Amino acid sequence: MHGLIIEERQLNNKLLSRDLAELLFEYARYGRIVVTTDKPTVLHSTIRRHWQYLVRRLKIDRSRTLNHSVIDDINRRLYFARRVRFSSKPLEDDLLDADITFMKVSDCVRVAPVCQILCVTCEVSREKLYLMTAWIPKGGRVILYG
Numbered sequence: 001m002h003g004l005i006i007e008e009r010q011l012n013n014k015l016l017s018r019d020l021a022e023l024l025f026e027y028a029r030y031g032r033i034v035v036t037t038d039k040p041t042v043l044h045s046t047i048r049r050h051w052q053y054l055v056r057r058l059k060i061d062r063s064r065t066l067n068h069s070v071i072d073d074i075n076r077r078l079y080f081a082r083r084v085r086f087s088s089k090p091l092e093d094d095l096l097d098a099d100i101t102f103m104k105v106s107d108c109v110r111v112a113p114v115c116q117i118l119c120v121t122c123e124v125s126r127e128k129l130y131l132m133t134a135w136i137p138k139g140g141r142v143i144l145y146g
Contacts, residue, residue, distance in 0.1 A: 001130060003138035009145050016121060016145065017043065021050030023119070023143065024100055028084050030141075031116030033100045036132065038122050040102035044088035047102075055081050108132045119143045 011019060024033060024047065037043045055078065062074040087098035091107045101113070105124055112134040120129070120143065133142055 001133050001142065003140075004133060004136060005139070005141045007141060007143045009143060011145070017046035018050055020119065020121065020145075021047050021054060025051065025054045025081065027117050027141070028099060029080055032114070033117040033119065034108065034113040034115045035100065035102045035119040035121060036105050036108045036124070037102060038104070040088040040104060043121070044086060044102045047100075048086060051081070051084075051086075105132075115140070117141045117143065119145070121145045 009019065009023075020035065020043075024035075027033065035043065035047075058074055058078055058081070062071055062078070065071060065074075084100060085098040086100050086102070088102040091103070091111060101115075103113070105122060105128065108118075109128050109131050112132055114135045116137070117140065118133060118136060120132075124132070129142075133140075136142070
């Protein structure tokens with residue numbers, strides 16, 4: 001984990017899915033993201049729901065302003081947010097074909113993902129964390145939820 005930015009986040013009476021969706025919405029433009037969890041399909045569906053909520057909120061913000069530079073910025077963010085692909089399929093089906101991939105910890109340890117950001121939402125030992133971050137490039141980000 002040498003050269004990686006490690007960020008520890010606390011939920012503080014917030015839902016994991018809401019906090020994670022806001023974080024992914026902010027960081028998705030920096031590259032591929034892998035989210036490790038115990039139940040990837042469940043988290044995938046809740047994150048998609050919150051993602052659509054954030055897109056709707058951006059549309060409302062765009063309709064409330066008359067400033068063209070703000071509208072252009074929001075349009076760029078909306079264009080990108082609509083193009084993001086999610087995946088929680090088993091590893092054999094598509095190996096990080098999506099922009100945001102939800103994986104089990106065992107799959108992530110078996111095949112270290114090549115991504116810019118790794119979000120760990122469950123309890124993981126230090127040894128497994130080192131194995132999961134083996135192919136993350138220098139300057140990548142590891143976000144640990146505790």
